[in-house]
Amino acid sequence: MSDQRPQYGELATPEEQRRAAGLPPLSEVAPAAAEPIAAAAAPASTRPHPVDRFATIALLAYGLVNVVMTGMSYLDLPTVLNEVMKILGIEGEFTDYAAGRLWGTVAAIVLVIGWTATAVLSVRRLRRGRITWWLPLVGAVVTSFLAGICVMIAMMGDPAFAEYIVKAGS
Numbered sequence: 001m002s003d004q005r006p007q008y009g010e011l012a013t014p015e016e017q018r019r020a021a022g023l024p025p026l027s028e029v030a031p032a033a034a035e036p037i038a039a040a041a042a043p044a045s046t047r048p049h050p051v052d053r054f055a056t057i058a059l060l061a062y063g064l065v066n067v068v069m070t071g072m073s074y075l076d077l078p079t080v081l082n083e084v085m086k087i088l089g090i091e092g093e094f095t096d097y098a099a100g101r102l103w104g105t106v107a108a109i110v111l112v113i114g115w116t117a118t119a120v121l122s123v124r125r126l127r128r129g130r131i132t133w134w135l136p137l138v139g140a141v142v143t144s145f146l147a148g149i150c151v152m153i154a155m156m157g158d159p160a161f162a163e164y165i166v167k168a169g170s
Helices: 014-020 026-041 050-074 077-088 097-127 134-156 159-169
Strands: none
Touching: 014 026, 050 077, 050 097, 050 134, 077 097, 077 134, 077 159, 097 134, 134 159
């Protein structure tokens, strides 16, 4: 038969092991040890930035107003494009109403999705304590560019605008 005696500490509970080692019980040590660990776990770069937070929220609020106002005008894109053609001195009227309504609606949806994505990403960065003021600006540029492409698709499909482009090019 082999000697199957337990090794040191195999049968002792954690409390008995601590007492044998001359350490205090776990119930007395656990709360005090948790606080320094939590403080050390937070990186120093996550300090709040009140000016950045204010600027980010202000830019998001301005963007929301802009999205609502511009999105409403995009929903009536044929009227808007008629006015643009008058301002540019283009003879005739915008006549591709179906494309104007379709691409105006798409542009309005692009604005809403772009603002929403920008707001979600901004809030996440703010909660992490990161500098965020630039994110609403980048989001506005990208979203406006994509919505502008939608408007240009509608405008380029209009015969009066296409004729104006051909005359201007020659």
